[in-house]
Amino acid sequence: MYFKIIGTMYYIVLFFTLYLHHITKITRMKIDKTNAQMRKGVLELCVLSVISDQEVYTSDILLSLKEAQLLVVEGTVYPLLTRLKNDGVLKYKWEESSSGPPRKYYSLTDQGKEKLKSLTITWKQLTDSVKQLLKPKKS
Secondary structure (H helix, E strand, O other): OHHHHHHHHHHHHHHHHHHHHHHHHHHHHHHHHHHHHHHHHHHHHHHHHHHHOOOEEHHHHHHHHHHOOOOOOHHHHHHHHHHHHHOOOEEEEEEEEOOEEEEEEEEEOHHHHHHHHHHHHHHHHHHHHHHHHHOOOOO
């Protein structure tokens, strides 16, 4: 009888351990997905900001984003650059490279400069609002 109870308790503990691990894993995956969506939401602003100072090559954009700890991959940036170019926000020019094929260098159009200003204003308003809401509540 004693061993039956111990055996049953073992399976109950095992079940709850596995269940809690599963719930923790799902929660972590949801948080990771939310974090990724937040980063994607500001990616356009960040890319425009990187390009605003000078003509830049895609690898320069990726490097700047990685240095800022906005983990992105080329597969995310290239479609964004294409969309921004098609929207008239970016322009590019090809330059010969001594170390390989020609490179495409991006710069902002006048419309792109205006879009960057507008997104920057919106970002500042949004971050101010979020900071206000994240302040510790006084009891």
